Amino acid sequence: MLVVPLTGCGGNWQSALDVYGSAAISLKHLIILIVAVCSVVWMLVMIALIAALWRNRDARSSSPEPGRERRMTMAVIGAVVATVLIISTFTVMSFIATRALTVASQDDLTVRVRGLQWWWGLEYVGPDPSHRFETANEIHIPVGRNVRLQLEGLDVIHSFWVPSLAGKQDLVPGRPNELTIRVERAGVYRGQCAEFCGMQHAHMALLVIAEPQEDFDKWATAQRQVATPPTDEEAAAGLRTFLTKPCAACHTVRGTAAAGTTGPDLTHVGSRRTIASGMFETTRGSLAAWIADPQTIKPGNNMPLVPLTPDELRAVSAYLASLK
Structure with a gap:
């Protein structure tokens, strides 16, 4: 797996003049x-x-x-x-x-991007249904290939903007839009919702990770797999808690009984660089903090406070961190 720093001067760097698309x-x-x-x-x-x-x-x-x-x-x-x-x-x-923002061909990689308050839902689509999978807030793309983004707004108007790669394009409920991006240099590029969409508009970031085709294929193959059953006792207890609490009603973890569609797909959440749409690096501690009190961290978001005992919280965070 290729590991590269965020293109630019730092973790939050984004500029329309520092271009690679x-x-x-x-x-x-x-x-x-x-x-x-x-x-x-x-x-x-x-x-x-x-x-x-x-x-x-x-x-x-x-x-x-x-x-x-x-x-x-x-x-x-x-x-x-x-x-x-x-x-x-x-x-x-x-x-x-x-x-160039709307150039498309049959060979393009197609990603459906859904804008919600306040996160990005992503679905990699294609002619073969078995190759489809969902993820959130982090778009992996191959270097040197056109990627067609099908943009959909599901609640209010959002705007997709990765300054180093392309111009802005709105996500309007009921009106699908498209945007084509192409990157010639491997790197991690930060994007942001560029249309005021509510209380947490400023905390609706995303990452575009451009990597060689071989590395992208490995990542996509891993993402298509169902979640690996936990072998650690604590993580196994976390899975049981996850399935018996309201978590499973809102989130999907493929390979388990959890099939909710309200929140992000968590099948491989542990492999993502950030959670809460770019607010924290993905660690067991940040997962636990988010689960414990999401409304304090990101007021107004749609994730409710789920009462958990300290042992249950530790177990669920261990389980989610294991979903690589």
Whole structure:
């Protein structure tokens, strides 16, 4: 398994100018061009303004200059023509740059992304039903291959944005959207919901992990497997508690009787880098803290407080941490 640091300067680094996806590169070039042209236009306007003020001062003490009105008319016409050309060029280049966001072909890897308050549900789909599986908050993709993201909003409007890979795309309830990303460099790229979606909007992050095709295939094969039955006595007790408490009514753990669909699929939760949509690294301690009091950690989320004894809490956290 390839282990790489988060691309950029740190664990929370994300920037539309630190780009590694083909679509994001096109958008960055467009941004730089627009800023450069607008800067030149601004400087020319300032020069023209200063020149006009200077000439107006001299004109007060002299007779009107012959042909001045004609030259001013031509200057205005030239400015209008230049404005039309610049805006038209920006429009065409914006269209070309954003086309890469929706390019699709039959060979693309397809991932269905569902935006919920406040986490990301993911389903890897394909022509073979046996190859489908679900996960949450962490998208693995192969390097050098187009990945088609089918975006769906299930409660309110969300917006999918991984600045280093592509532009933003909204997830609107009842209106499926698509976004294509392609990464040429292995790495871990942070994304964020970019549309205010409620109390915990700021805590709705995700990771995109780009890795070589071989490593991606190994990861996908492991994710398709059902949960391995626990061999540790404490983890086995945690499974029994998980199935007898309300946990199993909200979450799925494939290979067990737990088949809830309200919360994230937890079949391989122990293999994910973070929990609670990027709030904590996945450790037994963070799992226990989240289970013990999710409303204090992330107020307003849909996970209820499940009463557990200290022994039950330790057992359930041990079980979830074992789900690699």
